[in-house]
Amino acid sequence: PWVRQKSSCSATLRSSCSVGPAPAGPSLRPQPRQPPPLQDYISMRAPRPAHPPRTPSPGLRRARPGAAGHTALRMPAAGRGRAEPGLPRQRESRAPRRLPAHPAAPPAAARPAALALVILLSFASRFHRLAEPPHVCWDETHFGKMGSYYINRTFFFDVHPPLGKMLIGLAGYLSGYDGTFPFQKPGDRYEQHNYVGMRGFCAFLGSCLVPLAYLTVLELSKSLPAALLTAFILIFDTGCITLSQYILLDPILMFFLMGAVLSMVKCNSCADRPFSASWWFWMSLTGVNLAGAMGVKFVGLFVVLLVGLNTMYDLWDLLGNLSLSLVSVRTFYFFFDSPVISQTAVLYLHGPGDGFFSSAFQSQLIGNNLHNISVPEHVAYGSVVTMKNLRMAGGYLHSHWHLYPEGIGARQQQVTAYLHKDLNNLWIIKKHDSDTDPSDPSIPVEFVRHGDIIRLEHKETSRNLHSHQHEAPLTRKHFQVTAYGINGTGDSNDFWRIEVVGRQAGKLIRVLRGQVRLTHVATGCMLGSSGKILPKWGWEQLEVTCTPYLKETPNSLWNFEDHINPKLPNISLDVLKPSFAEILLESHMVMIQGNTALKPKDNEVTSKPWHWPINYQGLRFSGVNETDYRVYLLGNPVIWWLNLVTIGLYLLITVSAAVALKRGVQLTSELKDLSRVVLRGGGQIMLGWLLHYLPFFMMGRVLYFHHYFPAMLFSSMLTGITWDTLLKFCAMFLSPSATARKVYGAGFLALVLLIIYSFYLFHPLSYGIIGPMASDPSSPMAGLRWMDSWEF
């Protein structure tokens, strides 16, 4: 076949080989070697990963016979990624002058072939050794577990929105996983449980990333080599492969994110034919993808921002178009915005809506939620109540049988704010001066009034809410709140004055709607929750303090939520039920609080955002010791450093292009095209990178290396565009001499070869390795630990 191809190539030299439209045509189809990549990958399942087809040198040798007349451009398009080599002394001698002045985009026929190749390679690299290792890796322990919860219909709370976990659950369900595996800790063996379905789902989405990025770059730059370069970078990046192979939210998030970017870009290019079918299609797809991205992780917000900025830019353009009447501009506003915004909103709300529904459903079963129950309207002495702090995501006033540890205030029983329903949230309202048994039916009901002095007795432990002039555990300037006394007998520090905001003395206090403030009689401070999270000894519940600063903030206001008093008639409180919007807001505040609560502990060495682009440190997915099956999430250093350099290069190119344009330098039309691609297309991508990277510098929560991967996608696309532009520019600079094409081809080829070779070096990181650590010279990874901070 090689010979045949050669001949066919040299015969149709100019059109089919150099520019590469025909490869999909007859010359290749009969080739037996056409499908090999898959076979090769299958053969790679052998334990020794370093096998011949991957190594460039054998490929080089084998390919040489067919090399004549091939350009780098065409090779991938022909479906033979490994045959890159043979550049071309012969080609040059045969047809130097027929080559176009600069490497124009190949005709459209090459694109499907290239796309097919990209998809094939992408899927092959992601699905290779998918089932290995057959135990729980890293965060699979969380997301696998949550997928199981969905299959089992168990309610749970998590800091991420639910869509991603529901999809994992769905994938598991469809692939026959029954939700019985406990996912307790990393390293647990899956045994007979079917986990490959869930991993396969994630790997599928992870593989789709590459063609999506390919298409995006193609659309932005109209240059096949740029798109191919991006695709190769992503295909052969060990980090992307590793992250796609496990049950994680990231591949799902990145899929939606890239989907949104692609449809946004497509939509932009249909902007000249608004309201056409494809315009509608891409527009609605943008909305769907944005909603998906937001529904998986809050990081999805950044891509929404990106699309939003882009839309605003477009609208501004449109507004300046005087050929459109103001009415049509308004329609545009409407149609531009409405599908995107409404779809985003509707789909997003639907996602969590399901989550909330299950929450409501769950609480109904237990019967302790507000829904469909009725309570007495006014609080009376002897009532059993729960008190909820009014700050967003504030908890219930709570106490339990544990004392404050020694050295933290007085060694009395803890009082905290707890986010969940619990019997320990129940308090009994008592008069401060008498201790009559309120349940005695002979005593008439006496309502609590604004300004009364009361005592709050914790129902489970029969201790009174108490405060004194010891400093609070976390907020030093506040006073400590404890539960004190035995069987309801305490001292005068248990007295609290109860007041309702905006009421006069003597008025009754309503459940739920009355905003109550509790003032400590002896010290004059106010009961409040600081919202800070107590350490382990306080079970990571929220701190409750008595604040001497008498300010009316939600922190120091409470309302009565549950209310049990058998002597009083119940009224239905459906009217008082919070609206869907309120629930949504509240639940998001809870999620955000949960997110920010993931604070690094003291002295813990955490991953810093500046580590990421330089690939400073990876993440251990599985295994630590020599005998373990080790998988290590680390970007392919060659690719990542190339990306890093490219960002600087891009800025340099942009600035010089912009200055040149501003100075009115006369540019050829090709150069103008190039600068347009760099400024407009590259600008969009650069903005995406910035939006997905910079916010992390301002986040207080624990950060991990994998947070950088969305930004890395943008960075890779930028690399594709920038290097393509740079090479074209160099080629143009040298033209019309014949070396122009050669420079371009050689540059492109060198980059691709570099990427593939580095992948060959580092692929054990993703596909797993057993044996000595890299510090041992006998390890296959020996000598590759280029940075001391890498741990393989």
Added chain:
Amino acid sequence: MLGFLKEPVVVTVEINMNVMVLTLMGLISRLWGLSYPRAVVFDEVYYGQFVSLYMKRIFFVDDSGPPFGHMLLALGGYLGGFDGNFLWNRIGAEYSMNVPVWSLRLLPALAGALCVPLAYQILVELQFSHCAALGAALLILLENSLITQSRFMLLESVLIFFILLAVLSYLKFYNLKKHSSFSGSWWFWLLLTGVACSCAVGVKYMGLFTYILLLTTAGLHFWHVIGDQNLSNVSLMCHFLARGLALIIIPVAMYVSFFYVHLTLLYRSGPHDQIMTSAFQASLEGGLARITQGQPLEVAYGSQVTLRNVLGKPMQCWLHSHTNTYPIRYENGRGSSHQQQVTCYPFKDVNNWWIVKDPGMQQLVVSNPPRPVRHGHIVQLVHGITTRYLNTHDVAAPLSPHSQEVSCYIDYNISMPAQNLWRVEIVNRESDTDVWKTILSEVRFVHVNTSAVLKLSGASLPEWGYRQLEVVGEKLSKGYHQSMVWNVEEHRYGKSLEQKEREVELHSPTQMDISKNLSFMAKFTELQWKILTLKNEDTEHKYSSSALDWITMDTNIAYWLHPTSSAQIHLLGNVVTWASANVAALIYTCLSLWYLIRRRRKIYDIPEDAWQLWVSAGGICLGGWAVNYLPFFGMEKTLFLYHYLPALTFQILLIPIVLQHISDHLCRSVLLKSMFTALIVAWFSSVYFVYCTFSPVTYGEPSLSVTELKDLRWKDSWNILIRKQ
């Protein structure tokens, strides 16, 4: 030859009486009765202690900002002949006779007074009428909060002064005609911009945001210069370099020079020493320097050393051991090796001494000549008093079970061999053969058998460990962390062969000779880093407020209350001005959006040059407000109303701009115009009226009666102090 004599010598003096009068009024309003009250007012208690320390030349670290502001205040004290002897401990304390109150408060008051003519000039440079400029200056003049803040030893007025100066000089620079490029005044205003910016940043870090705003503006303007195709590439490059020099290089250099002066002035050790590294402390006179002076520099085999943990958190401490052993079982049931405890101890103690021993030799004295220990050498560390070896092994540490226990080895003969070899790794080495130096070298001790690293875990041990800090062997030593790095603080070459002698030697103070000084840049980097990373825990104060309260002035701050009468000083703004400033900002935003959209549709409501003025004025004033206000929403520090004053100043400048724009372009008829003028006059009288009403709590006199005070409480959230009868 004498041609120049043919013309008469003419001096034409042009005096803008507006500016003169405004300056005079500013001085009167800010300087009148400056030394009243003769008591510590609010944050004077905070800044005063630094002034005292400057007077006594004692080193300190203040995390609230760079030292330039403190130095200016101290300059006032220096000129007034202050000796620094005053105990700044409580607000309201009466000043003793040696405190030159007037001169201490003079500089901030002068800065505050000069803000008035600066405001006038800025509006003139923004090409607005003198009438508008006069309005802006009067609004600043009658702003009670700015007056209060200027009249005491506080830094906001100085900050505002430098910010306004920077803006003004940039505008002057920008308004110079094109042909006067590189002329004297061109350079003067350009350089003044840079200098004023660095001074603003040097006073408070908030100045940084105005600096960034000006840099952005300069960048935008330069972008237009690039587009000017009459300029040759060379002169373009010159323009670029000149701006880079004046706006970036000089400010940075000046900023560093503030620290240089700061460190030159403060050469004595003082209360904040322990925050700094040993090397830094040793460079200060007294304190650690007295102890370490004359120590041998190079650590050799046989050296007696104390090892300080570099982290310094939760407190500075030294590697320590004592005869007590780890309990056989901890409270939670885990077992220990029952060997001698090794801890980190925050006080100087004879048990902090360790001897560096060569594993191959028996002797514990320094040979002659001394054999220095180098990076990568393997040593044993012998505890001086108990002569036991520092050891770690695969036993969980008492409080951090993921790390290894560190102990001093006791041979119990239970097949648990000693593992007491440590490799010395100098972290800040320049080459791999560096010698381990006292104080200067930061060292990691890597355990040879387990490659664990000696680390301070930060937890404090329970009763059995005397609450000292736990030291562990960290197996997963990811990267660099200061808790794993140690440096030698005290050091002497051991001479005693016998244990008894050695104990005596360990108790004796170190004495020998060499001195070592850190370079200025090393000191600067360390101090700068400490200022940026030091965190005060207190996040609440009686008068602290949230950034959202400021726009509507929902809070005030009581600065001072007379000990007997009810005379008092509050930080309270002029309500009318604050409200009008908000309205002006709102009107400006809405109008701009409206114009912008209409212009996009090619409808031009106002002439092009008026639009340019409108945009540039808004960019400076509204932009200045935004950059000085919005960052507070992301800050986690304690916030006070006075933080809003720089932003407020910019917002006030916007009022006359909007007013003039409305009167020029929106009041189309003469009738409308005169009505509008009448309105402005009425509004302005109300500003004056409010100023007069609140001036008793601005100046602190006269003392008001209870009913008058109650009448002043215009908002429920204001906290006006009323004495109980």
